[in-house]
Amino acid sequence: MQELFVEGGRRLCGELTIQGSKNGVLPVLAATIVCAGECRVENCPRLRDVDASIAILRHLGCCTRWEGDALVVDTTHMDRAEVPDALMREMRSSVIFLGAILARQGEAALSYPGGCELGPRPIDVHLAALRALGAEIEERGGTLRCRSKVLTAAELVLPLPSVGATENAILAACGAAGTTVIYNAAREPEIAELQAFLNAMGAQVRGAGGSIVTVTGAAALHGGTHRVSADRIVEATYLCAAAGCGGDVRLRGVDCRELSTVTAALAEAGCTVESEGEWIALRSSGALRAVRPIRTAPYPGFPTDAQPALMAALLRSAGSTVFVENIFENRFRHVDELARLGADVRVAGRVAVVSGVAALRGAGVKCTDLRGGAALVLAGLQAEGVTRVSLLEHIDRGYERMEQDLTTLGASIERRA
Numbered sequence: 001m002q003e004l005f006v007e008g009g010r011r012l013c014g015e016l017t018i019q020g021s022k023n024g025v026l027p028v029l030a031a032t033i034v035c036a037g038e039c040r041v042e043n044c045p046r047l048r049d050v051d052a053s054i055a056i057l058r059h060l061g062c063c064t065r066w067e068g069d070a071l072v073v074d075t076t077h078m079d080r081a082e083v084p085d086a087l088m089r090e091m092r093s094s095v096i097f098l099g100a101i102l103a104r105q106g107e108a109a110l111s112y113p114g115g116c117e118l119g120p121r122p123i124d125v126h127l128a129a130l131r132a133l134g135a136e137i138e139e140r141g142g143t144l145r146c147r148s149k150v151l152t153a154a155e156l157v158l159p160l161p162s163v164g165a166t167e168n169a170i171l172a173a174c175g176a177a178g179t180t181v182i183y184n185a186a187r188e189p190e191i192a193e194l195q196a197f198l199n200a201m202g203a204q205v206r207g208a209g210g211s212i213v214t215v216t217g218a219a220a221l222h223g224g225t226h227r228v229s230a231d232r233i234v235e236a237t238y239l240c241a242a243a244g245c246g247g248d249v250r251l252r253g254v255d256c257r258e259l260s261t262v263t264a265a266l267a268e269a270g271c272t273v274e275s276e277g278e279w280i281a282l283r284s285s286g287a288l289r290a291v292r293p294i295r296t297a298p299y300p301g302f303p304t305d306a307q308p309a310l311m312a313a314l315l316r317s318a319g320s321t322v323f324v325e326n327i328f329e330n331r332f333r334h335v336d337e338l339a340r341l342g343a344d345v346r347v348a349g350r351v352a353v354v355s356g357v358a359a360l361r362g363a364g365v366k367c368t369d370l371r372g373g374a375a376l377v378l379a380g381l382q383a384e385g386v387t388r389v390s391l392l393e394h395i396d397r398g399y400e401r402m403e404q405d406l407t408t409l410g411a412s413i414e415r416r417a
């Protein structure tokens with residue numbers, strides 16, 4: 001079992017280029033199967049969730065190979081339409097393959113994703129969108145069987161702006177004759193990323209980034225090349241790390257506008273944040289103050305994925321900060337582990353109150369989920385002594401080289417078997 005050994009108390013200084021985006025690349029990899037051809041996905045991060053996507057693509061009959069930082073996917077000979085339960089369980093967001101398989105094969109079978117570490121993960125919005133496009137979906141014994149002789153364009157009104165459902169609807173609509181209109185679409189940058197890739201393959205997707213997305217489908221698509229954008233949540237994590245530890249960092253990758261809610265909170269806490277284009281620079285004395293309530297919300301609101309990292313940054317702040325989690329109900333599971341380091345965080349339902357303590361002390365902690373795990377590392381970086389972080393498979397789902405990146409910034413952190 002691997003563990004991270006984090007020796008706290010160092011300032012973080014230096015420059016980093018941020019890895020490719022997990023949430024950006026996963027729908028792009030699913031989208032490769034909408035065409036029959038060769039796709040090149042550049043700046044593809046090497047992550048457990050990417051490995052899980054590769055396993056699904058191979059099971060479906062696609063060929064994949066790495067060329068440097070590019071993953072090449074040849075979907076020409078895809079000959080299957082079902083994903084076995086074991087592969088579905090590797091990654092909850094594999095449900096995103098549903099719309100893509102349906103668009104390509106006219107049928108799809110996969111197991112229901114069920115709950116995950118963040119709580120129940122319903123897919124009712126995904127299924128309603130696919131049904132509206134003409135798919136017949138049977139749910140039996142934890143398995144979903146979808147069939148559609150022909151998919152037909154439709155006007156879809158999503159009851160909530162689900163990221164995954166918007167992606168699934170766009171992918172399926174690529175196989176539907178006519179123009180599909182998706183109202184109340186998610187506005188996350190990852191939707192615009194999917195749109196860019198699909199259009200590079202010859203699709204006609206418009207409006208991503210706004211609430212109304214149109215897809216004119218059933219065109220013959222060809223292979224395409226796409227460069228994965230930088231991961232805004234990884235960048236937010238490292239900004240929060242430097243904020244909490246104190247330091248002076250300059251991170252390159254993400255369009256700074258995409259992180260405005262996070263950088264605004266860090267500035268309110270007392271950090272100096274400067275940004276221009278793809279650079280964000282942050283200076284922090286390490287002595288932060290509490291901020292006004294943080295309420296997670298769909299983009300462009302405060303990202304739920306950055307909530308644990310900001311919480312970790314404020315563990316030693318002066319005063320109390322309220323966090324209201326509006327997206328996932330189980331998003332405070334890391335709090336019990338933070339308490340082992342001496343943090344004072346009280347949780348009641350969707351609300352957590354962080355009261356700053358004078359000091360944190362190193363201890364053994366276990367990752368509970370991807371972003372919660374990252375928060376434990378951030379807390380360890382601020383703690384006196386050594387923090388041992390275990391169950392790293394959670395962190396490895398989304399961070400390509402967390403310990404190398406933090407070491408580059410001057411942290412003392414080492415992975416041991």
Ligand code: UD1
Nearest residue numbers: 023093122123124125126161162163164165304305327328
């Ligand atoms: C994506 C991200 C995840 C991020 C989340 C919110 C990926 C791979 N994952 O997850 O990191 O935290 O967006 O920004 O991109 N819901 C329903 N019914 C549905 C679908 C969703 O009730 O059919 C609810 C969910 O339970 C949740 C909320 O809608 O409360 C948002 O979920 P959604 O936007 O779908 O998140 P994901 O796409 O799963």
